[in-house]
Amino acid sequence: MSTPETKSLLVQEAPIFVQSTPGRSGASLPALDVPAVDVAALWPAALRRERLPELPEVSEPEVVRHYTRASLWNFHIDKGMYPLGSCTMKYNPKSADAAAAIPGLTMLHPYQPEDQLQGALAMIHELEGYLARIAGFARVTLQPSAGAHGELCGLMLIRAYHEDRGKRRSKVLIPDTAHGTNPASCTVNGFSTVPLATSELGYLTPEAVKAVLDDDVAAIMITNPNTLGLFEERIAEIAELVHGAGGLVYMDGANLNALLGRFRPGDAGVDVMHFNLHKTFATPHGGGGPGSGPVGVGEKLVPFLPIPTVEKRADGSYALDQERPKSIGRLRAFLGNYGVMLRAYAYIRELGGEGLKQATEMAVLNANYLRASLRELLHVPFPDRCMHEVIASDHDLKATGVTTLDIAKRLMDYGFHPPTVYFPLVVHGALMIEPTETETPQTLDCFVAALREIVDDARQSPERVKSAPQSTGLGRLNETLAARKPKLRFGGEE
């Protein structure tokens, strides 16, 4: 990164629109050898541009450098530790990307006849089977495009189940440590939500459930591990209670990377759960790319799964089944986000059962290693143990004026992406840190060392922390304005 004095000399650091020079081009096209057509004239007049777009005129290296430079300003998982809690930005093996890029797989079209798609259908069917086995379900649908979409699907299944039994139920119980998408999905589905307070130690209790359980409760929705990074130890007991009242149990399994090989939700009485392939199974979350939120169900919800399902025929071939009279219908075009499925498939096949279990154990070990180290530096509200992520807060720094936001910004100066901040809401000034299984002890030690310096600075020279970040291309931004009034064009037009 250049210093402010040298920056103005580096013409390459100027925005690409400033580098534009009339007549310069990165393309060398052959001379036209067919009759010229005025393509614009083919468009209806109302849709035509009034003036040509002002594209920068630049050479090929200028364009390549522009995007490469932008990618370096950006923080990404290939550059450093990205401890974003609740979102699992883990480094994923490049072998999974390679598998998802095999031309024979990527060049398929979903409208090709089934007999030409046998390999793809086999992969989908097998992946469905692996996920069902991993989490203890009868079947899985791979259609949902994200975790929240999986929640929508799961709640539609729950609604269909109750309606099929001739009873509409209107309420869903949601603990205050649930992920924010859970209540949102309920509302979108027309359910009202009943909040459940968790215990002082951060757990959901059967007593809290009992207090509000009645025959209008369609389901309980339990994020597990919950957003405090804690395993809901009484989930089986709670499932029994809810089943006793005729309700169903939804588990938000977005963070299953804390449980693989150790706990099967289906075995604990969970009826329906979504996975986040783009957290647990080899696609990073939040990269702006597609996700996948498969939904696993127990036997009683199988008839309601979205169509089409992929079925294996007696002769070993695969076919799409569109004839499922109780199905909630189609959730999206085609069969789901195929590239994400391919990565998950490759990842599961590469690691195998033992490998997946080991990944979970390392993720939990790493989080607990951080928890033990952080306890000496910051307030850790749930200090006993955690699953795959740990929460600290700025509570002990009150007198210094340094806040969670300042700590997050200062971490950038040390080359770390900030953790999730101010979430979960139940912890004031939360820093939610998820190291994942792929970070080495050396990296974790560096992260702790950075936090130690930041905490020392907070006490001795708080301005250093409050004015961070200093090493980034841009300093501290007004995040509200950046989100509400983004300037998406060069020249500042909104």
Ligand SMILES: *Cc1c(COP(=O)(O)O)cnc(C)c1O
């Ligand atoms: C990430 C996450 C979700 C939502 O998943 P998206 O793919 O972002 O829609 C839901 N619940 C939990 C616990 C999560 O961590």
